[in-house]
Amino acid sequence: MIPAQFEYVAPTTVEEALTALAEGGEDAKVLAGGQSLLPVLRMRLNVPSVVVDLGRIDSLRGVRDDGDAIVVGAMTTHSDVFHDPLVREHAAVLTEAIEQLADPQVRHRGTFGGALAHADPAGDLGAPVLALGATFTIAGQGGTRTVEADDFFEDLFTTAVQEGELLTEIRIPKYTGWGGHYEKFVRVAHQWPIVAVAAAVKVDGGTITEARVGLTNMGSTPLRARSVEQALAGQPATDEAVRAAAASAAEGTNPPSDLNGDADYRRHLATVLTRRAVLAAAGA
């Protein structure tokens, strides 16, 4: 199958891209890596009149050190984020999540910003980025604005990025020395997670001093497991303590029921995967 006809624009700057989006109006679609968009276009689930390809905008690629944070350009491929030493050092849970995202071919093309702006509730990047408290930079014709991770994900496939705007970069505070792990539950290879848990943990002398936990596919957006985070603080990094803290992982969630499992099954998975993720992140 092939997509319906569309006009193709390949700007080389963010300004040109914003102009093309403004001219395209509500029928314009942004093409990042295309690993989610192209299947949608081929199945004609979406029929845009204009496709604005960000692939020629070099300024949107790369990871840079910005003092107390690292900044990931929206068009940096998953593969490049995975191999980036800054990400590995300061945001280990992201490296862990990307290693399990889709398959190698998709990681070569798919982009960090594209996946986040697509906001599939089963996408692997939302939970770690939310857990790490990232800040999103969004460019529009009136200038740029920033949105905190807590406000970025609004609903299924819906983020704070409005029509005519572009997600340009994602700023992630440094969690140097923290352990990170992404525990993903799938039935077969290269599938969307049925449930997954992102955990970043700071351990000092066998005690968990701080923890951040994000949940994938436990609702229409990625979610923070704040009650688990609070319960973990000050606890020893042992199976018994982490198991007790993880028991509340599904609190406040609204997981879907589908062929892969009903909501109760997902709630159970969330507690099990949270325990595994936190223990692995703590190196216990």
Next chain:
Amino acid sequence: MTRISLKVDGASCSDDVEPRMLLVHYLRERLGKTGTVIGCDTSNCGACTVHLDGKSVKSCNVLAVQADGHEVTTIEGLAQDGELHPVQKAFHDCHALQCGFCTPGMIMQSVDLLNENANPSEEEIRLGLEGNLCRCTGYHNIVKAVQAAASEGAGASA
């Protein structure tokens, strides 16, 4: 129509294409490179895997216009001077195919895998090939072929 210029298997090509044309259709229908096959139409199976600037991609999930100015290598560009690429040879020697439909994609992804990791463990091979499906389920010999190619130093030469 959009004008594209790219290099495919070492040769320069320029063509006017519809922006909606998929790279795999461009390769097969314009250039006659039917060695790259279409398996699933849903970007799952990996049969259409080619290299774009030296990295594996599913060519059913890339527009031809996105390849403008870039370099594509297909299964037809692997052999040099009539000599099979070491990974092709290993697939032949290990009988790493049953019906053979997934083979072009499996070989292209295996070359990519060995480029990134010249000496992979069995688990790393299986993970590295997780985007490629063999409906005959002939995975064991495929993994053996990648191991054989690795021991022949395919990763270093690829």
